[in-house]
Amino acid sequence: MKNFSFYNPTKILFGKGRIQDIAGEIPKESKILLTYGGGSIKRNGIFDEVMEALPGYHIMEFGGIEPNPSYETLMQCVEVVRKNSIDFLLAVGGGSVIDGTKFIAAAALHEGEPWDIVKTYGKVIKRALPFGTVLTLPATGSEMNNGAVITHRASRTKLPFVHPLLYPRFSILDPTKTYTLPPEQIANGVVDTFVHVIEQYLTYPANGKVQDRFAEGLLLTLIEEGPKAITQPMDYDVRANLMWCATLGLNGLIGVGVPQDWATHMVGHEITALRELDHGKTLAVVLPAMLDIRRKDKKEKLLQYAGRVWGLETGNEDERIDAAILKTREFFESMGIPTRLCDYNIAADIIPAVIEQLKTHRMIQLGEKMDVTPELVESVLKKCL
Amino acid sequence: MKNFSFYNPTKILFGKGRIQDIAGEIPKESKILLTYGGGSIKRNGIFDEVMEALPGYHIMEFGGIEPNPSYETLMQCVEVVRKNSIDFLLAVGGGSVIDGTKFIAAAALHEGEPWDIVKTYGKVIKRALPFGTVLTLPATGSEMNNGAVITHRASRTKLPFVHPLLYPRFSILDPTKTYTLPPEQIANGVVDTFVHVIEQYLTYPANGKVQDRFAEGLLLTLIEEGPKAITQPMDYDVRANLMWCATLGLNGLIGVGVPQDWATHMVGHEITALRELDHGKTLAVVLPAMLDIRRKDKKEKLLQYAGRVWGLETGNEDERIDAAILKTREFFESMGIPTRLCDYNIAADIIPAVIEQLKTHRMIQLGEKMDVTPELVESVLKKCL
Numbered sequence: 001m002k003n004f005s006f007y008n009p010t011k012i013l014f015g016k017g018r019i020q021d022i023a024g025e026i027p028k029e030s031k032i033l034l035t036y037g038g039g040s041i042k043r044n045g046i047f048d049e050v051m052e053a054l055p056g057y058h059i060m061e062f063g064g065i066e067p068n069p070s071y072e073t074l075m076q077c078v079e080v081v082r083k084n085s086i087d088f089l090l091a092v093g094g095g096s097v098i099d100g101t102k103f104i105a106a107a108a109l110h111e112g113e114p115w116d117i118v119k120t121y122g123k124v125i126k127r128a129l130p131f132g133t134v135l136t137l138p139a140t141g142s143e144m145n146n147g148a149v150i151t152h153r154a155s156r157t158k159l160p161f162v163h164p165l166l167y168p169r170f171s172i173l174d175p176t177k178t179y180t181l182p183p184e185q186i187a188n189g190v191v192d193t194f195v196h197v198i199e200q201y202l203t204y205p206a207n208g209k210v211q212d213r214f215a216e217g218l219l220l221t222l223i224e225e226g227p228k229a230i231t232q233p234m235d236y237d238v239r240a241n242l243m244w245c246a247t248l249g250l251n252g253l254i255g256v257g258v259p260q261d262w263a264t265h266m267v268g269h270e271i272t273a274l275r276e277l278d279h280g281k282t283l284a285v286v287l288p289a290m291l292d293i294r295r296k297d298k299k300e301k302l303l304q305y306a307g308r309v310w311g312l313e314t315g316n317e318d319e320r321i322d323a324a325i326l327k328t329r330e331f332f333e334s335m336g337i338p339t340r341l342c343d344y345n346i347a348a349d350i351i352p353a354v355i356e357q358l359k360t361h362r363m364i365q366l367g368e369k370m371d372v373t374p375e376l377v378e379s380v381l382k383k384c385l
Numbered sequence: 386m387k388n389f390s391f392y393n394p395t396k397i398l399f400g401k402g403r404i405q406d407i408a409g410e411i412p413k414e415s416k417i418l419l420t421y422g423g424g425s426i427k428r429n430g431i432f433d434e435v436m437e438a439l440p441g442y443h444i445m446e447f448g449g450i451e452p453n454p455s456y457e458t459l460m461q462c463v464e465v466v467r468k469n470s471i472d473f474l475l476a477v478g479g480g481s482v483i484d485g486t487k488f489i490a491a492a493a494l495h496e497g498e499p500w501d502i503v504k505t506y507g508k509v510i511k512r513a514l515p516f517g518t519v520l521t522l523p524a525t526g527s528e529m530n531n532g533a534v535i536t537h538r539a540s541r542t543k544l545p546f547v548h549p550l551l552y553p554r555f556s557i558l559d560p561t562k563t564y565t566l567p568p569e570q571i572a573n574g575v576v577d578t579f580v581h582v583i584e585q586y587l588t589y590p591a592n593g594k595v596q597d598r599f600a601e602g603l604l605l606t607l608i609e610e611g612p613k614a615i616t617q618p619m620d621y622d623v624r625a626n627l628m629w630c631a632t633l634g635l636n637g638l639i640g641v642g643v644p645q646d647w648a649t650h651m652v653g654h655e656i657t658a659l660r661e662l663d664h665g666k667t668l669a670v671v672l673p674a675m676l677d678i679r680r681k682d683k684k685e686k687l688l689q690y691a692g693r694v695w696g697l698e699t700g701n702e703d704e705r706i707d708a709a710i711l712k713t714r715e716f717f718e719s720m721g722i723p724t725r726l727c728d729y730n731i732a733a734d735i736i737p738a739v740i741e742q743l744k745t746h747r748m749i750q751l752g753e754k755m756d757v758t759p760e761l762v763e764s765v766l767k768k769c770l
Contacts, residue, residue, distance in 0.1 A: 001625040003400025008393070014642065015388025207622035209606045210629050217598025225594065237592035240386040244595050244642075253638075257399065257629075 001208050004256040010144045011170040014244070016236070018172045019046075022053045022090075025132055025170040030088035032059045033081055035101045037093045039063055041136065044180050050092055050134060060084060065093070068151045068158060068272055068279070069100030071115060074107070081108040081129070089131035091168075094185075095140025095192075098133050099148035102166045105129040118150050122161035133171040137181060138243040139189030139280065141196060141250025143171035151273055158273040159361060173247065175239035183230050186242075187335040188280030190226040193246040194219065194331070195283040199262050200255035202291070202301050203368035208258040212304070215254045218245050219309045226335055263366035264290045267377055270354045270361075277344055284332040284339045289383035291325050293376065297369065341384045351381045386593045389641040395529045396555040397632070401621070403557045404431075407438045410517055410555040415473035418466055419446045420486045422478045426521065429565050435477055435519060445469060450478070453536045453543060453657055453664070454485030456500060459492070466493040466514070474516035476553075479570075480525025480577075483518050484533035487551045490514040503535050507546035518556040522566060523628040524574030524665065526581060526635025528556035536658055543658040544746060558632065560624035568615050571627075572720040573665030575611040578631040579604065579716070580668040584647050585640035587676070587686050588753035593643040597689070600639045603630050604694045611720055648751035649675045652762055655739045655746075662729055669717040669724045674768035676710050678761065682754065726769045736766045 013021055026032065034050065041047040042063075051059065062077045080086070081104060091101035107114040109127040116124050135143045142148060146166040151158040178186070201215035222245055228238045248254070267290070268282030295302060299317065306312040306324035315323065329339045341350065355374045358364065366372035398406055411417065419435065426432040427448075436444065447462045465471070466489060476486035492499040494512040501509050520528045527533060531551040536543040563571070586600035607630055613623045633639070652675070653667030680687060684702065691697040691709035700708065714724050726735065740759045743749065751757035 001400075001622055001629075003403065005396065005398050007396040011390065011392035013390050015386075018388065207626070209610065209626045210602060210633060213602025213605060214599055217595060217602055220598060221594045237386055240642075241592070241594045244386070248595060257625075 001206060001257040002259075006252060006256050007164070008144065008167065008252055010167045010251075012144060012173060012247070013170060014173045015240075016174060016176055018174050019049050019134060020053050022050065022132070022134070022172060023055075023057075026054070026057070026088055026090070028057070030057065031084065031086050032057055032088045032090050033077075033084070033086040034059055034061045034090045034092060035065060035077065035097055035104065036061070036063045036091075037065050037067075037097045041092050046092060046134065046136060046177055050090070060086065065097045065100040067096045068149075068276070069096045069103070071103075071118070071150055071152045072154070074100050074103050074150065075114060077104050078107045078114065087129060089129055090134070091131060092134040092136065094135070094137030095142045098135070098142040098168070099140065099150065101131055101133070102128075102142070102148040103150050105131050106163065106166065115152065118152070118159050118161050120161075121159070122163040122166070125163040125165060128163070128165040130169050133168045134177075135171055135173050135243070136177050137185055137189060138173075138178060138246035139192040141193070141247055143168060143173065144247045144251040149269065156273045156357065157361065158269040171247075173243050175236055175243050178239050178243065179234055183233070183336065186229050187226075187337050188278050189246060190222055190229065190242065190335055191280040191284045191332055191337050193242075193249045194222050195264060195287055196249040197222075197254065198287065199265060200258065200260050202298055202305055203259040203261050204298065205300050205304075206258045211254050211256065211258045214248075216308050218249050218254070221245050223309070223331060226331070230335065259368035261368045263372040263377075266358070266363045266366050267354065267380065270357045271346075271350065274350060274353050274357065275344075275346055277346070281337055281344065284337045285341055285344075285384050286380065288325050288329040288339055289380045291328070292383060293380050294367070294372070295321050297371075341381075348382075348385055351378060354381060386591060386642040387644075391637060391641050392549070393529065393552065393637055395552045395636075397529060397558060398555060399558045399629070400625075401559060401561055403559050404434050404519060405438050407435065407517070407519070407557060408440075408442075411439070411442070411473055411475070413442070415442065416469065416471050417442055417444045417473045417475050418462075418469070418471040419444055419475045419477060420450060420462065420482055420489065421446070421448045421476075422450050422452075422482045424448055426477050431477060431519065431521060431562055435475070445471065450482045450485040452481045453534075453661070454481045454488070456488075456503070456535055456537045457539070459485050459488050459535065460499060462489050463492045463499065472514060474514055475519070476516060477519040477521065479520070479522030480527045483520070483527040483553070484525065484535065486516055486518070487527070487533040488535050490516050491548065491551065500537065503537070503544050503546050505546075506544070507548040507551070510548040510550060513548070513550040515554050518553045519562075520556055520558050520628070521562050522570055522574060523558075523563060523631035524577040526578070526632055528553060528558065529632045529636040534654065541658045541742065542746065543654040556632075558628050560621055560628050563624050563628065564619055568618070568721065571614050572611075572722050573663050574631060575607055575614065575627065575720055576665040576669045576717055576722050578627075578634045579607050580649060580672055581634040582607075582639065583672065584650060585643065585645050587683055587690055588644040588646050589683065590685050590689075591643045596639050596641065596643045599633075601693050603634055603639070606630050608694070608716060611716070615720065644753035646753045648757040648762075651743070651748050651751050652739065652765065655742045656731070656735065659735060659738050659742065660729075660731055662731070666722055666729065669722045670726055670729075670769050671765065673710050673714040673724055674765045676713070677768060678765050679752070679757070680706050682756075726766075733767075733770055736763060739766060
């Protein structure tokens with residue numbers, strides 16, 4: 001096991017009706033800006049519920065944070081924050097709203113060019129506004145971590161940044177608030193969570209036995225509960241288990257002390273930035289091909305994954321690895337998420353564009369051994385067509 | 386799944402050589418009191434290493450905190466803290482030193498009778514000194530939780546208390562610092578951790594699928610690594626996995642949203658208070674009998690435990706439950722920890738004494754359904770003889 005530090009001070013308020021506890025988490029004298037996305041929270045009652053839970057507070061609102069939140073939109077919000085001396089942000093939405101709010105929290109107090117926050121992967125951050133979240137779409141884990149991913153539309157750039165000041169003060173996770181989500185978004189979230197776990201697990205053995213068992217536990221739960229979330233959308237326990245999986249899949253815990261990959265994510269980000277394909281779908285396309293191409297480097301963990309997660313114990317090593325990759329692909333497809341670029345009308349001309357963008361973003365040494373080069377990504381993408 | 390809140394702000398610094406990072410975690414101007422136990426840290430070099438990592442700090446020391454730390458000893462330390470305006474505590478030791486330091490942290494700032502802190506299970510705590518820990522014996526999980534157990538020698542009372550202010554600011558977990566521990570202490574720690582996990586897992590089904598998988602992952606790791614820690618005492622990864630298991634076994638995570646038992650612990654505490662038997666040993670004695678007596682109420686989880694943890698899939702339900710309890714007993718015995726009271730020269734006369742003490746401490750409705758009465762405990766203890 002490698003040396004590590006772990007620190008995660010986000011307070012989780014989990015369960016039915018927890019929005020009503022929100023006032024206990026925000027100082028009374030705060031000037032709050034409530035941030036949200038396309039406005040579904042106004043139609044489904046979540047907005048009203050939050051407002052009712054904060055009587056007497058000074059609250060402004062900023063809506064319109066889009067999926068893959070853009071620098072351009074977020075900078076408008078930063079203006080609102082500065083002009084109105086906002087001192088607490090409350091993100092109500094999914095990963096995009098929360099990620100966007102993390103950028104706003106840092107950019108509002110940043111002296112200098114705000115894009116530098118993203119360009120330096122968060123290194124220039126010195127201060128950030130405090131913020132909390134009300135999660136409506138389980139997927140990214142942003143509600144209990146200190147990272148975010150922001151897109152610069154003009155340059156088609158989608159990049160992550162992290163900073164210890166970007167942990168939410170609290171996050172409210174009420175599984176009933178996910179009942180009205182479209183099945184496609186639930187499916188995207190399950191795939192996203194699954195691949196988060198895989199990126200921290202399916203590398204090479206590092207004798208992190210607890211981390212492995214925890215990762216396998218999350219994968220097994222996603223496989224068991226994911227399809228039920230589509231067929232039984234009002235099943236509380238199914239939604240609760242998926243929501244908690246999503247949070248624990250990327251709150252830092254399963255990745256401590258072990259190697260991490262993230263090549264699939266970085267390639268997926270480029271596809272989304274170029275073609276606006278949903279994040280979860282890019283992962284469903286890239287992961288099976290990525291595992292296939294890198295099967296030699298990942299052999300031991302692929303075999304462990306085959307056995308412990310999919311119960312594949314027969315056949316030779318290559319057969320078990322093939323079967324595990326096929327099972328993974330079939331799981332994504334069973335959630336209604338196709339796993340080939342052609343399923344999304346994306347042709348081979350995306351390959352040079354992705355390679356070019358990876359080079360521009362200095363993503364030329366990806367993966368747990370930093371040996372995933374643009375050339376290797378090219379061969380992965382050919383298998384994704 | 387039940388509603389829950391989860392908040393754990395302790396920063397973990399894990400790995401070889403992490404003591405050298407301690408200065409980054411304690412404010413420079415602090416007046417530190419370093420607390421420790423019987424003095425082994427002076428013989429094995431840990432004391433010196435900590436002092437060298439804190440150059441220029443104002444540090445006093447208080448040694449002699451005993452296993453099952455006593456109110457009597459701790460109050461001497463509280464005097465030292467008050468007299469010298471100590472404002473940061475640094476616990477260097479195992480669970481007893483850390484638990485004792487939590488009491489000191491709260492008692493030093495408590496107005497009124499300090500024993501009330503324990504008598505009210507922590508409810509009267511208003512303030513506490515900040516403290517960090519350097520863990521030398523993985524077992525109790527105290528290094529990453531907000532609870533402690535204190536013994537009042539005079540009245541033979543051993544009681545737990547908790548408070549949100551009692552999370553360590555940081556804990557240093559260096560597995561190499563456990564190399565010189567006597568095998569008996571390692572074994573006690575493995576058993577203690579195992580039973581912590583069982584108390585949060587082996588109750589009744591609550592559809593906390595991730596919590597179950599995580600608990601099973603910890604149990605599987607303990608079963609795999611525990612015996613190796615005895616036969617291969619200098620194996621870094623074995624010690625690292627056990628240390629991380631102990632911390633995660635009782636940092637709150639696996640117990641959220643699911644029922645918890647703790648009857649075995651409460652009965653064990655009384656045995657320790659009456660006869661000074663090591664905590665881990667009381668658990669090894671009580672647990673198998675407790676599971677046997679309560680097999681009907683715990684049937685579904687016992688069967689899940691039998692299958693997922695011990696791979697017992699054949700035989701009828703009672704046979705699988707019998708086998709799982711036997712495997713549990715054999716595991717403790719394989720660690721060198723006997724599982725009968727007679728192995729420790731404790732006879733049947735302890736039974737009325739334990740029952741009497743449980744009543745005195747109002748521990749008359751124990752377990753996940755609050756139906757573990759003194760009468761039921763009596764039948765459990767008869768099976769422990």
